[in-house]
Amino acid sequence: LAKTTQPISMDSYEGQEVNITCSHNNIATNDYITWYQQFPSQGPRFIIQGYKTKVTNEVASLFIPADRKSSTLSLPRVSLSDTAVYYCLVGLSPNTGGFKTIFGAGTRLFVKA
Amino acid sequence: SQTIHQWPATLVQPVGSPLSLECTVEGTSNPNLYWYRQAAGRGLQLLFYSVGIGQISSEVPQNLSASRPQDRQFILSSKKLLLSDSGFYLCAWSSTGTDNYGYTFGSGTRLTVV
Numbered sequence: 001l002a003k004t005t006q007p008i009s010m011d012s013y014e015g016q017e018v019n020i021t022c023s024h025n026n027i028a029t030n031d032y033i034t035w036y037q038q039f040p041s042q043g044p045r046f047i048i049q050g051y052k053t054k055v056t057n058e059v060a061s062l063f064i065p066a067d068r069k070s071s072t073l074s075l076p077r078v079s080l081s082d083t084a085v086y087y088c089l090v091g092l093s094p095n096t097g098g099f100k101t102i103f104g105a106g107t108r109l110f111v112k113a
Numbered sequence: 114s115q116t117i118h119q120w121p122a123t124l125v126q127p128v129g130s131p132l133s134l135e136c137t138v139e140g141t142s143n144p145n146l147y148w149y150r151q152a153a154g155r156g157l158q159l160l161f162y163s164v165g166i167g168q169i170s171s172e173v174p175q176n177l178s179a180s181r182p183q184d185r186q187f188i189l190s191s192k193k194l195l196l197s198d199s200g201f202y203l204c205a206w207s208s209t210g211t212d213n214y215g216y217t218f219g220s221g222t223r224l225t226v227v
Binding site: 034036041042043044045046049087089103104105106 | 149155156157158159201203205215216217218219220221223
């Protein structure tokens with residue numbers, strides 16, 4: 001199972017772009033990279049998922065280099081409500097039989113006014 | 114649309130008492146189901162997962178057990194709670210379909226064993 005390494009915490013200001021990088025040096029060929037957001041006393045919420053290159057949706061972008069040993073979650077123009085813990089997960093996508101993706105400690109993002 | 118229900122939201126139980134947490138999923142069939150536990154300020158630890166009725170896989174040896182009596186029902190139990198069982202318990206499901214985009218979590222149960 002691929003282990004992930006993320007910064008423990010990050011601070012930002014409203015309106016700035018935030019980039020959170022996750023290292024996953026031993027990612028396997030079939031592994032997907034998924035990011036989740038968690039607010040206190042709530043379950044994590046899916047943000048974005050990718051396999052390679054760049055993926056963009058209405059809330060974030062995910063950049064994955066060719067070697068796939070890292071990935072970067074990019075949050076454009078953050079607001080106070082983006083203060084949360086962000087988790088990077090690496091593993092087989094559940095629809096291909098991967099059930100053992102590991103949640104690390106995540107990155108605590110604190111957005112200031 | 115699919116929804117996941119988890120209850121109760123909070124629970125305070127004495128040491129040695131039994132536990133039963135229930136999770137149900139609506140709007141999908143044959144989901145993969147999961148129980149996670151999160152200690153304060155920590156990441157999520159996978160406890161159990163299930164790919165079908167009666168099929169339970171345990172990830173961590175512990176004082177807990179899980180059961181899946183129906184396709185969309187997942188139950189976490191304990192016969193005798195320990196102080197170390199305190200934590201935030203999360204149920205989740207994932208689809209086996211090709212349009213799956215990861216896990217959907219319930220709202221969680223905050224368990225305090227006293």
